[in-house]
Each structure stands twice: as structure tokens, then as C-alpha cells.
Amino acid sequence: MKVTSAEFHAAAHQAAAVPEPRLPEIAFMGRSNVGKSSLINVLLNRKRLARTSTTPGRTQAVQFYLINNRFFFVDLPGYGYARAPIALRAEWGPLVESYLTGRATLRGAVVILDVRRLPADGDIELLAYLERLSIPPIVVLTKADKLPRGRLMAQCKEIERVLAERVAPLPDPPLTFSSTTGLGKDTLWRRIRQRLDV
Numbered sequence: 001m002k003v004t005s006a007e008f009h010a011a012a013h014q015a016a017a018v019p020e021p022r023l024p025e026i027a028f029m030g031r032s033n034v035g036k037s038s039l040i041n042v043l044l045n046r047k048r049l050a051r052t053s054t055t056p057g058r059t060q061a062v063q064f065y066l067i068n069n070r071f072f073f074v075d076l077p078g079y080g081y082a083r084a085p086i087a088l089r090a091e092w093g094p095l096v097e098s099y100l101t102g103r104a105t106l107r108g109a110v111v112i113l114d115v116r117r118l119p120a121d122g123d124i125e126l127l128a129y130l131e132r133l134s135i136p137p138i139v140v141l142t143k144a145d146k147l148p149r150g151r152l153m154a155q156c157k158e159i160e161r162v163l164a165e166r167v168a169p170l171p172d173p174p175l176t177f178s179s180t181t182g183l184g185k186d187t188l189w190r191r192i193r194q195r196l197d198v
Contacts (some may be wrong), residue, residue, distance in 0.1 A: 001189040001198045006044040009064040009072065015098035018062060021105035024196045025064075025072040027125060027135075030112030032078030038179035039112060040065070040073060043189065050075055062099055071196050074099075074106075079122055082095035100133060108195035110135045110188070115176060116157055119162050127167045138191045139163070139174040145181050151175065 012018040030036045037050035049065065063075040076096050102169055113123055126171070130137050141159060144152055156176060163170065172191060177184035 001193060002070050004051055005014065006046055006065060006067050007064040008049065011061040011063045012081075012095070014060045015095055018099060019064060021103055023066075023071050023105060024107045024108060025103065025105050025193060026076050026192055027074045027109040028112065029076050029109055030078060030092060030142075031114070031120070032136055033161060034078065034114050035179055036075065036078065036112050037139065039142055040075060040163070042167065042179045042182060042185060043192075045074075058135050062095060072105075079126070083085065084163045100135065102131075106135060107197075108182070108192070110140055110192070112139045112140050112142050113159065115144050115152065116146055116158060117168070120183070124163075124166045127163070127170075131168045136170065136171045138188065138195070139170055139187060140177045142176050142177045142179065144176040144183050145178040 008018045010017075014091070028036050028040060040050040041047060044065070044067065050092070060077055062077070065073040066075055101133070102110075111123070111127060111130070113119060127137055127139075141156060147155060156174065160174060163174070175184050175187050175191070177188060
């Protein structure tokens, strides 16, 4: 995918502030500090469009990025541990749920897992929830550069085994990705384009 333009469009802290749907959208989801913002920046060939941090929980709103004036990437707040006020974290659930259940333009969700860790209960619950909503997930195992090749292959197989046991069959097998080396970028774009039909 040739990205000719990518710009921040809007941020919604409450369901009422979410922009009206008008173009196809792909949501990005994952645990806090899983590398979601870095992945988005690499896909878009931008260094700081999506804000990155070593502090978990920096994404505290539903953030919309307009790509090529044709579709949106939607960055959802991370789940699990996050350094954010308790009251704010309590709002994330209803905000994300409202977005996922009422978005006719949503074409799919990129679900990001840290390849160094087996899927946690929250990851499994998210994938099961997306399946109930008929939102096709693209599972991405990020931070692949953090493991040596042999260990990476073994870990991917183990993650696939866990997912096969605990969730419905995925549309595609999980793909490995590295924001540092660009591994998996082209494959991820192909899957996103299939969902968007562009």
C-alpha cells in the first residue's frame, strides 16, 4: 500500500464524541504497551503520528487517522495495566464497546499480541467478543525482533496452539511483526487491504 497522506482526524473520550461513520475503518487493539502506536507509525511510514511511550496507557481515547482520504485507522485504548486515572480507565470499556457494536463502517480489527508472551485471558476474551460481533480479526504478533529465530518460531507455534484451543478459528494465521525491522509489514498491509477491499 502506498501511503500518500496520513493525518490525525479526531479523538473521542466519550461515545457521543465519536465522529459520524463515513469511510471504511480498521481498528487497532491490544494490551497496554504492546506496541500498538509503533505498529501504526510503521505501517504509515510516519515516526510520530500515533504517540508512542514506554508508559502503558498513553492512548486514552478512540483516535481516528485518515489515510489517503479513503479510509481510517482507529486506535483504541489499550486494555490491561495502564497508568491512567481509575475513573478514566472505567470509561474505556463503555467507550470501546459502544464503538465496536455500533460502527457500520468497521471492516476489521488488528489485534496485537506480544510474541514473547502467551495470550492472556483478556486477549482471549477480546477475540471471542469480536467473533460474537462478526468483526474479523487480524492477529499480529509484534516485537518479533526481541527473540532469536529459533525461539521465535517455537513461540509462534505455541501461541497458535493456545488460540486454536481457546477461540474460534481465525480468518488467517497470526503473523509476526517488528516495528524495528519492518518484518511482516507487507503481509499486514495485504490483509488490511483485503478487509477494506481497496
